[in-house]
Amino acid sequence: MLLAAACVRASAGGSGATLPINSAETAVAPDAAADSLLTDITSLDPTIIVEMRYATTNNFTGATLPGYLANRAFLRTDAAAALARVHDRLRQNGLGLKVFDAYRPVRATVAMMDWTDRVNRRDLVTNGYIASRSRHNLGLAVDLTLVNLRSGAELDMGTPFDTFSEAAHTANATGSAAENRQLLKSAMQRQGFTNYDKEWWHFSYSIPAPLRFDRVIR
Secondary structure: OOOOOOOOOOOOOEEOOOOOOOOOOOEEOOHHHHHHHEEEHHHOOOOOEEOOHHHOOOOOOOOOOOOEOOOOOEEEHHHHHHHHHHHHHHHOOOEEEEEEEOOOOHHHHHHHHHHHHHOOOOHHHHOOOEEOOOHHHHOOEEEEEEEEOOOOOEOOOOOOOOOOOHHHOOOOOOHHHHHHHHHHHHHHHOOOEEEOOOOOOEEEEOOOOOEEOOOOEO
């Protein structure tokens, strides 16, 4: 089975604040819905590189987040198919995608919010870098970068993933970093994704999805 059931807190969220989520998007989907609505992106294209940072300690909290038990990336099926198309078109020029996060269990975004309280960094919430609700919980957001497919090296984006500063704002780059950010943004936009302008790596897919998920990634 893809994921495992868990209890849910009412106040859920996640990093990568993005498009507003309306009041209908408050219910947590039952287990069967999560299994039927979420697709492993590598099942559509195994050449997409997946490096789920929150399944490791290599993330801004310094700890593995609850709900991440495997290095697997899931999205709603339509979004996963669109991402595969982005990768396929980039591959024609020797480039590809590396995914840092996709579907995120509600419990993980709760943990992010708890972390901001624990380390006294609520400014990250105020400034829009960590949010109490996220389209990651809907399986409709993805964090990613570009790679050279031959070498596997990430392209220069000016800042690392999850840099919480104005330097990570999509428009705040020069030279090759600015060109690479625009290349990623354009490639994603052509397939229906929208960039969050404070995070060059964060994209949302524009379809209605009034359910959040809290199933463990296995």
